[in-house]
Structures are given as structure tokens and as C-alpha cells.
Amino acid sequence: MKRSERYEAVLRHFAEVSPHVTTELEFGSVFQLLVATVLSAQCTDKRVNQVTPELFRHYPDAAAMAEADPEDVLSFISSISYPNSKAKHLVELSVAIQEKFGGKVPSALDDLTSLPGVGRKTANVLLAVAFSKAAMPVDTHVYRVSHRMGLVPKSAATPLAVERCLTKNIPEALLADAHHWLLLHGRYVCTSRKPHCEKCPFKGFCPKIMDFKGY
Structure with a gap:
């Protein structure tokens, strides 16, 4: 064949x-999809969906998470794989979104991969799911x-x-x-x-x- x-x-x-x-990750905004996708690396969507509701209740957007201490974020995602590095990346990417992109998640591949903790796969998920692009x-x-x-x-x-x-x-x-x-x-x-x-x-x-x- x-x-x-x-x-x-x-x-x-x-x-x-x-x-x-569509994705099995649960989210309410483009930023929340980005966070959930970062958390899903080497972790199941089921587990991610268990921790994100409370995480998003405290940090619903980049502005809120940019002000957080990684240790505080860690307390919500401790059951996720590699929680320490992911907590650090989530705060850092939130700061970058605020400072470089006016508080909005960028919609270009190069801009997305410039964010801490965001690789090509994660960026492509955002392009496909959040921005309806061919990825x-x-x-x-x-x-x-x-x-x-x-x-x-x-x-x-x-x-x-x-x-x-x-x-x-x-x-x-x-x-x-x-x-x-x-x-x-x-x-x-x-x-x-x-x-x-x-x-x-x-x-x-x-x-x-x-x-x-x-x-």
C-alpha cells in the first residue's frame, strides 16, 4: 500500500x-490553554484538568500570574510532573506576556516559542486550538x-x-x-x-x- x-x-x-x-484539556481563555498545555508535558490531561480549576481561580490571566511567586503556583500544581520547573516557567511566561505582548498571548510561532517553557509542540497546540491555524x-x-x-x-x-x-x-x-x-x-x-x-x-x-x- x-x-x-x-x-x-x-x-x-x-x-x-x-x-x-478538539483538545481534552479544559480552559476558559487562550492564556489558560497555554498554561494547561505547558502543564500537560509528560503528564496526562486528566491530571492537568484536576489541578487547573483551583489554579485558574487564583490566577485567571497573565496579569495575575505575573505577580505570583513560583512557590505559590507550585502549591497548586505539586501533583503534576516536574512541578518546580513548570511553576517557574508559568510565572516567567506570564511576565513575558505582560511585558512583551501587552498582556495577550501571541499568535505567531516564533513569539510563542520565545516564552519560557514553551516549545514547538506547545506553540503548535496554541496555533491549532486557540487561533484556528493550520498546525x-x-x-x-x-x-x-x-x-x-x-x-x-x-x-x-x-x-x-x-x-x-x-x-x-x-x-x-x-x-x-x-x-x-x-x-x-x-x-x-x-x-x-x-x-x-x-x-x-x-x-x-x-x-x-x-x-x-x-x-
Whole structure:
């Protein structure tokens, strides 16, 4: 099966069964989405959603969080992975938003990645979800699923390489949705350990199921 045919089959299936998808993170503003996405790095959305309501009650926007002490922020996110560094980054990025961007979260990739603690994946989430731009955030789920299903070559060995390959092969209008489709497929079906191949709608052509040895 040609790679182009894989893309066609995968995108057609998801468009039919899950036409309307978005992040599972809970937020009430662009700033809150940014905070939740930073917290979600190497942490589950479920856990993030458990701590953000109280965090946002005390620090609803960049202006409020910019005035906070990292230790105070830490008290709300202590159950999150890497809480100390994330608390520091949240305060620092809030200060940067206030001082450099007039209190508003920027909508350009370079501006977003200039914020402390904001990498390319986090920036792309903001572009796709908050600003409705064509972007492909590549997290561990998207990276794993893309390789397992043969959507990208083995040589695409970095998140950026996977992002570029997916962006090249997925229509711009579907990029943001495709990110969520691949992410959720990896979260609930094509899991890292013991993938549920028997439930996979792509088992007829998935290289992983067909004795693919790369992952």
C-alpha cells in the first residue's frame, strides 16, 4: 500500500467517525490553554484538568500570574510532573506576556516559542486550538502512531521531522483535526504498551500489526 493511500484511508475514516474534535484539556481563555498545555508535558490531561480549576481561580490571566511567586503556583500544581520547573516557567511566561505582548498571548510561532517553557509542540497546540491555524503539534502519541501506521518513514526520527512529513501529506484544512485524530488514536487504541490492535480500524494495513519491527 502506498503511503499516499494510507493517508487517504486514515483521514477518510477519522473524518467520517470523528468530524469534530478538539483538545481534552479544559480552559476558559487562550492564556489558560497555554498554561494547561505547558502543564500537560509528560503528564496526562486528566491530571492537568484536576489541578487547573483551583489554579485558574487564583490566577485567571497573565496579569495575575505575573505577580505570583513560583512557590505559590507550585502549591497548586505539586501533583503534576516536574512541578518546580513548570511553576517557574508559568510565572516567567506570564511576565513575558505582560511585558512583551501587552498582556495577550501571541499568535505567531516564533513569539510563542520565545516564552519560557514553551516549545514547538506547545506553540503548535496554541496555533491549532486557540487561533484556528493550520498546525501539527507532534507529541509522543502522534509520533508513535505516525510511525506505527507507516505514515512517516523510519528516517523521520525527530518530532520536527514527523511534523514536516505530516504537514506535507495532510491537507492544510485538516491539519489541526488530524493532530487530534492521531493523538486520541494513540491515547486510547494505539497505546504505547499493549496496543489494542484488535480494535484498530486500520488493522488491515497497519505495518505494526503486520509484524512491523520498528516499534
